[in-house]
Amino acid sequence: MRLKALKKESLLAIAAPAGPFERKHFEKALKLLKKAGFRLTYRKDIFSRQDYLAGNDRRRLSELQQHLSNSKVEALLFARGGYGTQRLLPLLKPSFKFSPKIVVGMSDLTVLLNFLWKKFKTPSLYGPLVA
Numbered sequence: 001m002r003l004k005a006l007k008k009e010s011l012l013a014i015a016a017p018a019g020p021f022e023r024k025h026f027e028k029a030l031k032l033l034k035k036a037g038f039r040l041t042y043r044k045d046i047f048s049r050q051d052y053l054a055g056n057d058r059r060r061l062s063e064l065q066q067h068l069s070n071s072k073v074e075a076l077l078f079a080r081g082g083y084g085t086q087r088l089l090p091l092l093k094p095s096f097k098f099s100p101k102i103v104v105g106m107s108d109l110t111v112l113l114n115f116l117w118k119k120f121k122t123p124s125l126y127g128p129l130v131a
Helices: 023-035 057-069 085-091 107-120
Strands: 011-015 039-041 075-078 102-105
Touching (some): 011 057, 023 039, 057 085, 085 107, 102 107
Parallel strands (some): 011 039, 011 075
16 A cells, blocks of 8 residues: 655644653644644543553543544654553454554554554554654
8 A cells, every 4th residue: 555645734643542741742743743834633632641541541542543534634643652552452443444544653552553554554654753
C-alpha cells in the first residue's frame, strides 16, 4: 500500500493510547506543527490521567479507534509511548474500519505499528513522539 505524502494543510491527529505526558511539551510541539502548516486535531480528554496511563482503557481505545477510522485524518501521531497500547489491541472492535493513513510512533507503540501492518498491510514510520 502506498500512502499519500503530507503537505501543508494536511490534517494530523494526535492520540495518547499509552502513558500521560507533560502538557507544556505537548503545546510546544503543537506550535511547531502548526508553524509547519499542518492542521491538527486531538480530543480534549487526551490530557486524562489514571495512574501511569493517559486515562482508562475505554478512553484510550475510543480515541485510537476514532482517529484510525477517520478518513479525513492523513497522519496519526502520538503524544508519547510507554506501557498501555498493547492492552488496547485485543479490545478493538471486530467491525473496526481502518482508514489508511501515515502512522508514526516508537517505543511501546511498536506493537500498534506491527498490528496495523499485519491486519491492514499499512506501512508505518518508526519516529518521534509529540510530547
